[in-house]
Structure formats: C-alpha cells, structure tokens
Amino acid sequence: MSLSADLWRGSAALAAASLDSPFVRGVADGTLPRERFAGYVAQDAFFLEAFARAYALGVAHSRDRATLDAFAGLLAGVRDELRLHDGYAARWGIDLAAVEPAPATTAYTDFLLATAALGELGEVCAAMTPCMRLYAHLGQALVPVAVGAYREWVDTYADPGFEELARTLEALLDRLAADTPAVRRAYRRAMELELAFFDSASSGGPAPAGGTVAGQ
Structure with missing residues (x-):
C-alpha cells in the first residue's frame, strides 16, 4: 500500500466525521442557512x-522539473477554486477583501504556511494532501444525494478534474x-484542522467584516 x-486509511474516522458534520x-x-x-x-x-502560497513555496523549493510542474499545476487548480468563490461572492454580495479569519481558519493557515516554509517537501505534501483528498471524497460521496442551492459546491469537488488534482498531490x-x-503528524493534524474548519462553519465563524449577504 502506498x-x-x-x-488516508488511518484517517477514516476523521473523514467520516467530516462527512457527518452539520455543515456538510x-x-x-x-x-444549511x-x-x-x-x-x-x-x-x-x-x-x-x-493554500496557494503554500503551493508557491513548493514550486520555489522544488529540486527537479517534474516536481516544479506538479506544484505549478496544483496552484492553477486553487486559482480555479478561488474563481468559484468569487462567483458566490458576486452573486451574494460578500466582500471577500474584508474577511476576518475565524480561529479555526487561522489555526489551519498558520500550520500550512509554517510547514511549507520550514518543512521538507514531503512534510509539505503531507500537510496539504488531506484537504484535496477529503474534498474529493466529500464531493464523490454527496453527488448522488445532493439537492438544493449548494449543488454547485458538490459538483465542483465531485468533478474528475478535482480527483486528478488530488491524485497528483498524493503522487x-x-x-x-x-x-x-x-509526515504522519502533519497529515493527521491537517485532517483534524479540516474537521475543525467545518465545525466552525456550521456554528457561524466570523463573516466578512462589515459585509452583507444579498437577499438576507
């Protein structure tokens, strides 16, 4: 087994808890309100x-062309995700530039950026892979049953292109x-932070400071 x-197998309980979280x-x-x-x-x-900055550090620290190209492709995938969020923000009047990060968000970003700046590339991959694999897992698990206003979110992460990105990072x-x-600590910590992120989202972490949500 790779x-x-x-x-991933060792994190099955955390993956199941994420799938069963109130947010998901x-x-x-x-x-979901x-x-x-x-x-x-x-x-x-x-x-x-x-996450994009962590990939950029992966590009900077790459020692061969194949690794550089892989991190660059993964960085492009994050840019696609950000465009999805830009679309939601435009439709709903969310000011993404005024985000006040929640403690769960800061804990995750601090962990990722510290690992990307100071860790070996293998540790960087271990810290970043859970996000990609977990979201692909959630999308694929939910696509047969998802209904309502958030179907676009499910379809994004169920897409074969996203699965390909997850496999690239796993490779x-x-x-x-x-x-x-x-490496095992970095992977486990990222999975724990993913679950904490979903728990924060379901309880209502800080929204954009001074922002509004159209239609509320």
Whole structure:
C-alpha cells in the first residue's frame, strides 16, 4: 500500500466525521442557512489564498522539473477554486477583501504556511494532501444525494478534474515523503484542522467584516 493510501486509511474516522458534520450534511440536503454558507465561502477564500502560497513555496523549493510542474499545476487548480468563490461572492454580495479569519481558519493557515516554509517537501505534501483528498471524497460521496442551492459546491469537488488534482498531490507525497513520524503528524493534524474548519462553519465563524449577504 502506498504511503498516501495508508495515511488516508488511518484517517477514516476523521473523514467520516467530516462527512457527518452539520455543515456538510446541510450542504448536501440544501438546509444549511445561507448566511452560514456565505460565512464559509469567505473563510474558505481566505484559507485558499494561504493554500496557494503554500503551493508557491513548493514550486520555489522544488529540486527537479517534474516536481516544479506538479506544484505549478496544483496552484492553477486553487486559482480555479478561488474563481468559484468569487462567483458566490458576486452573486451574494460578500466582500471577500474584508474577511476576518475565524480561529479555526487561522489555526489551519498558520500550520500550512509554517510547514511549507520550514518543512521538507514531503512534510509539505503531507500537510496539504488531506484537504484535496477529503474534498474529493466529500464531493464523490454527496453527488448522488445532493439537492438544493449548494449543488454547485458538490459538483465542483465531485468533478474528475478535482480527483486528478488530488491524485497528483498524493503522487508527490508518495515520491517525496518518507514514512516518518513528522509526515504522519502533519497529515493527521491537517485532517483534524479540516474537521475543525467545518465545525466552525456550521456554528457561524466570523463573516466578512462589515459585509452583507444579498437577499438576507
């Protein structure tokens, strides 16, 4: 079994908890209050900007062309996700430039950027892979049952193109990381932070400061 597959298997309980979180269940059945989803969009846009910077550090620290190209392609994928959030913001009147990050968001971005700046590339991949694999897992699990206003979110992460990005990062993890305690800690910590992020979104973390949600 590959390292990435073993790490994912070892995080099955956290993945199941994310799938069963009130936020994800509310997205799937369309019952999540719109202001909660708007708050999530704002927080996730802030997070994704940090995720993009972590990929950029991966590009900078790459030691060969294949690794550089892989990180650059993954960075382009984050830009596509940010455009999705821009679309929600434009439709709903969310000022993404005025986001006040929630503690759960800051904990995750601080962890990612510190790992990307100071860790070995294998540790960087371990810290970043859970986000990609978990979102692909959620999208694929929800697409048969999702209804309502948030179907676009589900379809985005169920798309085969997103699965391809997740596999690209997993392949980097398998190639660059050794099976060390530091790598396992980074993967586990990222999975824990993902669940905390969803819990914060369902309870209503800080929305854009001074922002509004159209239609509320």
